[in-house]
Amino acid sequence: MTMEKQRKFNTVELLDKIERIGNKLPHPVTIFVLFTLAVIVISHILYLMGVSVSFRGVNSETDELEMLTVQAVSLLTSEGIAHLFSSVVNNFTSFVALGPVLVAMLGVGVAEKSGYISAIMTNTVSKAPKKWVTPIVVLMGVLSNIAASVGYVVLVPLGAIIFLGFKRHPLAGLSAAFAGVSGGYSANLIIGTNDPILAGLSTEAARILDAGYVVNPTDNWFFMFASTFLIVILGTLITDKLVEPKLGEYIPTNDGNEDKTTVTPLEKKGLRWANVSILVTVVAIALLVIPENAPLRGEDGSLTSSPFMSSIIFLMMLIFLVPGIVYGIITKTVRNDKDVAGLMTSSLETMAGFIVLIFFAAQFVALFNYTNLGTIIAVKGANVLEAIQLDGIFLLIALIIITTIINIFIAADTAKWAIMAPVFVPMFMQMGISPEVTQVAYRVGDASTNIISPLMPFFPLVVAxxxxxxxxxxxxxxxxxxxxxxxAILVVWTLFFVIWYLLGIPVGPGTSLNY
Known part of the structure; x- marks a missing residue:
């Protein structure tokens, strides 16, 4: 056995071992119950110890930047127990992943169960070169962050369906899409919804030292544009060379669609009209968005903070629902309104396990935030980094590593940066590093471990x-x-960032690496 084959064998063996150990753990529901119990106990211990942290941040009541002190909150005091019981329903219904998933599945489920998705995938198999499937799935995942969380809801399951249509292992397609959506969340060819949010937080943090400093939404664009291609290459290589060979051959369950290799004339007719209906739907949406005074534009005419961005999940539902119904009517899988409602019901029935899992995951995440454990961990980690007293590129690498660790405990990127920016941005400015570069380092670290963090809101969905x-x-x-x-993303993207920084290339238009 050659050295290269031996290394490949050892890697596959290690991943198999990780999977076996992980799947021998209790059911995910049980895991989240145990995590919740741990939070309850730990919060009380830290409360009794009087643990607290202080940091520069934005006061949620006054919107003023000031020194904030956060203390550990116990769930075993009278007030804590009252909150524990009274917040259960709200924790569940307000969980970030629940609503978007269920709304999107109403449309995706109809498109899938009417046969539309199966037909379009089968039709595509005979035309698209197989070698381009993986990079296209990863790229679409990366680009999906333009529309916030829609990639998790739509593209991750669609990646599995696409691979299945090409008679490849669906879990390989799922991993490729998830790598693009989550691992590439901070990369894109254009400015996404996340850029203005992070830039605003960075601006507030920079003004601790420089009252007139502004970080613009475009200030990381050069680096993120180039990073898109890097993520696509990494996602493709890892999927094709490591993940899919490890999975082996997929034995389909044969639900009536998986073995199809041809599309009938009636199905082709259904596809044509369904695709026309997509075009009509997109044009209708465009008329609500593009004109200057369109109802889905923001108050200032922008699209960044607008009804359009707020309704993106519903619009995606329509883009799947309309062609699914049209295709079903033509192919006779949909004969009346009862059939449409039945397909919607059937699609949500497949999500029952996810809904149960989300109930317990939501309790853990909400209580973890309520006790301030995440904030305490983040600030303590920042203090450790400050105590190391590194400088230059080594300080930025340390920030990336610290972010990957904090990311396991606080999955929401804007929540992390809201806590970390007031600590790291001014500190790095004092060491001559611009806020724009600090923000890039944070984003590299943030994206790297999202895809393996069970606390990430959409992780239970991917498991489902x-x-x-x-x-x-x-x-x-x-x-x-x-x-x-x-x-791969952590190591290679960090190396890419180091090379970029050492070459002195601006991370965005009009930006400087130095402050």
Whole structure:
């Protein structure tokens, strides 16, 4: 056995071991129950110890930047117990992943169960070069962050369906899409919804030292544009060379669509009219968005903070729902309104396990935030980095590493940066590093470990999607699939950032590496 084959064998063996260990863990519901119990106990211990942290941040009541002190909040005091019981329903219904998933699935489910998605995938198989499937899936995942979280809801399961249509393992398609959506969340060819939010937080943090400093939404664009191609290459190589060979051959469950290799004349007719209906739907949406005074534009005419961005999940539902209904009517899989409602109901029935899982995951995440454990961990980590007293590129690398660790505990990127920016941006400015570069380093670290963090709001959804292709698939399966992507993105993207920084290339138009 050659050295290269031996290394490949050892890597696959290690990932198999990680999957076996992960899947031997209790059911994800049980894991989140245990995590919640741990938060309850730990919060009380830290409360009794009087643990607190102080940091520069924005006061939520006054919107003023000031020194804030956060203390550990116990869930075993009278007030804590009252909150524990009274917040259960709100924790569940307000969980960030729940609403978007259920709304999107109403449309995606109709498109899938009417046969439209199956037909379009089957039709595509005979035309598209197989070698381009993986990079296209990863690229679409990266680009999806333009529309916030829609990629998790639509593209991750669609990646699995696309690979299945090409008679490839659906879990490989799921991992490729997830790597693009989450691992490439901070990359894009154009400015996404996240850029203005992060830039605003960076501006507030920079003004601690420089009252007139402004970080613009475009100030990371050069680096993120180039990073898009890097993420696509990494996602493609890891999927094709490591993840899919590890998975082996997929044995389909044969639900009536998986073995199809041709499209009938009636199905072709259905596809034509369904695709026309998509065009009509998109044009109708465009008329609500593009004109200067269009109802879905923001108050200042922008699209960044507008009804359009707020309704993106519903619009995506329509883009799947309309062609699904049209295709079903023509192919006779939909005969009346009862059939449409039945397909919607059937699509949500497949999400039952996810809904149960989300209930317990939501309790853990909400209580973790309520106790301030995430904030305490983030600030303590920042203090450690400050105490190391590094400078230049080594300080930026340390920030990337610290961010990857904090990312395991606080998955929401804007929440992390809201805490970290007032600490790191002024500190790095004092060391001659511009806020724009600090923000880039944060984004590299943030994206790297999202795909292996069970605390990431959409991680339970990905587990639920994986279970469609094997009831034994669990947290361990998803972690073993995504760990190679996570390591590759962290190592290679960090190296890419180091080279970029050392070459002195601006990270965005009109920006400087130095302050």
């Amino acid at each position: 999607f994986a279970q469609r292709y094997g009831k034994k698939n669990g947290v361990g399966t998803v972690v073993s699939l995504m760990l190679p992507h996570s390591i």
